[in-house]
Amino acid sequence: MKKKKIVMFGSYVADLTGIAEHLPKAAETVFGDEFKIGPGGKGSNQAVAAHRAGADITIVTKIGRDVFGQLATDFYRKENINTEYVLVDEEKGTGVALICVDQQTGQNQILVIPGACTNFTQSDIDKIRVVLQDADILLAQFEVNMEALAQVIGIAESAGVMVVLNPAPAREISLETLQKVDIITPNEVEAEALTGVAVPDEAGAKAAADVFHSWGIPSVIITMGKQGVFVSTVEGTRMVPARLVEAVDTTGAGDAFNGGFVTGISEGMDLFAAAEFGNMVASLSVQKFGTAPSMPLREEIDKLV
Numbered sequence: 001m002k003k004k005k006i007v008m009f010g011s012y013v014a015d016l017t018g019i020a021e022h023l024p025k026a027a028e029t030v031f032g033d034e035f036k037i038g039p040g041g042k043g044s045n046q047a048v049a050a051h052r053a054g055a056d057i058t059i060v061t062k063i064g065r066d067v068f069g070q071l072a073t074d075f076y077r078k079e080n081i082n083t084e085y086v087l088v089d090e091e092k093g094t095g096v097a098l099i100c101v102d103q104q105t106g107q108n109q110i111l112v113i114p115g116a117c118t119n120f121t122q123s124d125i126d127k128i129r130v131v132l133q134d135a136d137i138l139l140a141q142f143e144v145n146m147e148a149l150a151q152v153i154g155i156a157e158s159a160g161v162m163v164v165l166n167p168a169p170a171r172e173i174s175l176e177t178l179q180k181v182d183i184i185t186p187n188e189v190e191a192e193a194l195t196g197v198a199v200p201d202e203a204g205a206k207a208a209a210d211v212f213h214s215w216g217i218p219s220v221i222i223t224m225g226k227q228g229v230f231v232s233t234v235e236g237t238r239m240v241p242a243r244l245v246e247a248v249d250t251t252g253a254g255d256a257f258n259g260g261f262v263t264g265i266s267e268g269m270d271l272f273a274a275a276e277f278g279n280m281v282a283s284l285s286v287q288k289f290g291t292a293p294s295m296p297l298r299e300e301i302d303k304l305v
Helices: 042-052 067-078 122-133 146-158 188-195 202-214 253-266 271-285 298-304
Strands: 005-009 013-020 032-040 056-064 086-089 094-102 108-115 137-140 162-165 219-223 229-233 236-240
Touching: 005 042, 005 122, 005 146, 005 253, 013 067, 013 108, 032 042, 032 067, 032 094, 042 056, 042 137, 042 253, 056 067, 056 094, 056 122, 067 086, 067 094, 122 146, 137 146, 137 253, 146 162, 162 253, 188 202, 188 219, 202 219, 202 229, 202 236, 219 253, 219 271, 229 271, 236 271, 253 271, 271 298
Parallel strands: 005 056, 005 137, 013 094, 056 086, 137 162
Antiparallel strands: 013 032, 094 108, 219 229, 229 236
């Protein structure tokens, strides 16, 4: 079966990661043990996860004309990822994420400065219109300027492209735009922020999913950490169990899931099987440090299968 073409419209940021014995509290200074610079950003991470998992994916993102932007293009070329739609902003710098990782638990704190990714212009939209219309699946997130995101989703929906929206980090979005989404993939925090319904367990996830459905979104995928993934579709609901592993760095786990999930969809899996596939990708990614560099290759995923 021919794989469906995926276009990822979203962010690239450079990850500046510090690793320490524990995360700093308010006003506390903590000595770190290690520092790394690498490629990141929710959009880019998800696209890299999908690419390494074997998907046919095109990256649409925006960087600055600076050293962090060069880091992006160097990484993409090393990964054999097409950079045709990696746009360059002449005014804003490349986005950065300041990441602190707890060496003991793998938990993290992240401050994101999106930079160029929040400056997609009308000219940019015109440049990417054809590739959007030619896609089978659009994958998008919230680390971009929202007016550009709304326009991109509208173009995709009008062309009959399946729209998969990972609403992260949670931000206000119009109901008109949400009604053009086919599959929404929040985590439990984002689901509550958007619907107003707490998601502590499966019952909460179902209640939140019902709100999304009432807005016209056919399929809802809520990632819930160790509890697993709640899937709600016209075919019914199911809790897909998490794959419990010893995590060394949970940064990018949600991105790994989303990249794996859309890869499964592109290969003809139903939503439940695609969620299981996404879980496998995420479980492998958290066993390594970093975000994009931690995304597993297809042969690693197949071994786990």
